[in-house]
């Protein structure tokens with residue numbers, strides 16, 4: 001409100017007489033947008049950008065660094081890598097936006113988490129109980145069972161659930177020539193009990209790509225680049241807010257220092273190690289792991305995100 005009053009108080013010539021004229025002049029220039037939401041978002045963006053420059057007394061050399069950083073984020077982005085999302089993730093912006101839009105605007109616990117840069121559309125449809133290991137992938141075997149319920153605890157049948165994860169060496173198939181196309185990815189459908197199940201291998205934590213501007217930022221800030229191991233899930237069904245989430249491996253050394261700030265208490269999984277007993281399938285050698293997890297889907301719009309990569 002204050003900023004709008006400020007705008008009205010200023011002369012309307014558009015000629016900048018002094019430093020204090022710049023922000024109102026820009027806000028005035030943008031005020032004619034037909035789209036009301038665009039007017040709100042663009043005006044707030046400009047007010048905060050200008051306030052940021054004032055607060056840090058931004059130098060011209062720092063301005064040049066910032067513009068170069070922004071340009072290189074774009075140049076580093078291509079069909080199989082999304083540096084823009086990585087940057088938003090690494091400054092906690094993705095998690096902030098996720099929580100603002102989930103769990104009653106952050107007031108209550110949510111099963112949601114950031115999408116990350118590795119979701120691909122068109123994962124292979126896979127039957128419940130089947131494996132998402134599509135080429136030899138050494139590592140401890142993992143048996144996953146997930147229940148999808150509404151906020152009243154009732155099971156939700158026919159949720160289309162995308163699953164994707166890194167291998168036991170910490171690479172997604174699109175980053176690793178030794179893995180088959182769509183290895184460790186699959187699309188499941190919840191049964192009448194709201195359940196999916198599949199067989200996989202235990203994922204490993206991994207460093208986010210550090211060969212671009214985001215890597216430079218992490219090094220300059222003395223931050224490690226690691227994410228704790230996790231499996232990604234995307235649940236889609238009409239009349240429910242699309243559930244985008246990750247379930248983290250509870251014994252990972254980076255659980256409390258995820259480089260992209262994705263770990264919430266609700267998403268620490270119970271990856272249970274089994275050293276003996278009867279394995280869930282033939283040919284399985286100890287140790288193997290099981291993960292049982294329950295997701296609550298909120299009512300809302302079923303909208304798919306834009307895939308970060310092809």
Ligand SMILES: [Fe+2]
Pocket residue numbers: 116118166230232
């Ligand atoms: Fe991931």
